[in-house]
Amino acid sequence: MMTPQVITPQQMQQILQQQVLSPQQLQVLLQQQQALMLQQQQLQEFYKKQQEQLHLQLLQQQQQQQHAGSKQSKEQVSAQQLAFQQQLLQVQQVQQQHLLNLQRQGLLTIQPGQTGLPLHSLTQGMIPAELQQLWKEVTNAHVKEEHNNNNNSSSNNNGHRGLDLSSPATPKNPLLNQHASTNGQYMSHKREGSTLEEPSPNSHPLYGHGVCKWPGCEAVFDDFHSFLKHLNNEHALDDRSTAQCRVQMQVVQQLELQLAKDKERLQAMMTHLHVKSTEPKATPQPLNLVSSVTLSKSAHEASSPLSLPQTPTTPTTPLTPLSQTHSVITANSLHSVAPRRRFFSEKYNMPISPDINQNKDFYMNADVRPPFTYASLIRQAILESPEKQLTLNEIYNWFTRMFAYFRRNAATWKGAIRTNLSLHKCFVRVEDEFGSFWTVDDEEFKRGRHIQRGRPRKYATDESFDELLVQSPALVKNIQTSLGYGPTLSAAFQASMAENNIPLYTTASIGSPTLHSLAHAIREEMNGAMDHGNSNGSDSSPGRSPLPAMHHISVKEEPLDPDDHEGPLSLVTTANHSPDFDHHRDYDDDQGHDDML
């Protein structure tokens, strides 16, 4: 009732699952974030009180029992008390983590003057009709701008462009900028609406201590205006910002879920211990913010070390408004929903690295499913490794190390990893004398294709010969490097092989006659395989070593389908496959080609 625009978990989920947020949704999100801020403060205070109260009650209980002379139960109570305190601690940690995260992401700045604000005044001021209109305009500008980008430079470096905040990818669109100045400047627009949420004309939630607090930015500015300029230029409404926003949403939501879980547990414990809960259940009492002193103090402390390189660790105690969602969210909803949901980063696979890194700490500690596909994560794991290669077990370990979520249900996600490794073209297994490891073909990863089995799909494209090669994934999917190459070399070779599937053009292969001849051998082998017809059902046995003398490149199977591209593969095609052509033709182009044939 007092937070009419708080969206339900389902709605949230829906939004989260969408690939791109609409500006309206973003707006709602922003509003919600603001509301969160306040409610967090309130709830934090409440928790503090509650904690003290619980302590008192527990002490009383203990004393009573002591009076009764029951020594056993005294021990019991102590243990219970301990567990209870731990639980409280846990809840607090979740809260702290939440606030920390928000602050690190630059999405939460608790201004001392804000703490006492009534919620509605803030939220009301956020949604004037004109703002809606502005959003629309911004959206239009955004669409145009996006269009332009797609037309020219999207193919260049796009793999790392995505969220590379350090790169000055300035959208030079006057129209956009013009409107963007309203985009980031919601506060100046609603000046007459409410003065409260705008303590000073030169403040912005994303601006603190001369630093831009946009996630991962931390650019320093002398004055507020240059910051605003920066904000509008660098963090305008574009794909990147949207993606970051989505991640942040996810983070917030999962934290909320986590907190809900812990609160539930706490409630159960309290019930069990016969402690009367003072927690507001259905109707959360707007707590008076007597304690805003503490809070603003901690907030102040927290915001100052923002210039620290990575993760400010100042603990503060946020809370999320669970009151509205409480009834819907159950303890298991987090895990029952998550596995089925679609990971939204899959569309642009590559920008996950910055996202992962930004939220590393979070995912390491919070039992939250990372919003990335298995393929993305596996790739990340492999690419993070010094040699760009990992054994299966090392991949497992990376998952468990990096994500608290993957410390459970091992059978499930391990199986998923194996399936993904097998299924994705981009993952290439390499064998050496010590065993086998996996590498990533990043180009193929960007293509995002699966190995085709059974009825091949339509994409025997003209895109290149490599497509044909990889139509029979095994041709490059399994390579034995039992020759003298070190793992690095073999990985480099592997990568180059996989990169175009034709090693002629990769830097690794150029100037490497050995690899060159190796590639040649592969092609010969391929033709041989073609001559034998397709795999005739029975998969080829691994023992069959097709390149005996040469380099132990084993082709495990040839799901090459005659339907797809009959006729022997001409290596002339290979020659036509120029590196320029291949140069990061990404999605749009790719799909275009795919649809062609």
Add this chain to the structure above:
DNA sequence: AACTTGCTAAACATGG
């Protein structure tokens, strides 16, 4: 509605 994609489970093979 058809197709694609990602996740999951399961069956199966292989090698240690």
Add this chain to the structure above:
DNA sequence: ACCATGTTTAGCAAGT
């Protein structure tokens, strides 16, 4: 026989 590793298939859900 058991386990780890891989491969393959099928079914489901969700997105295009």
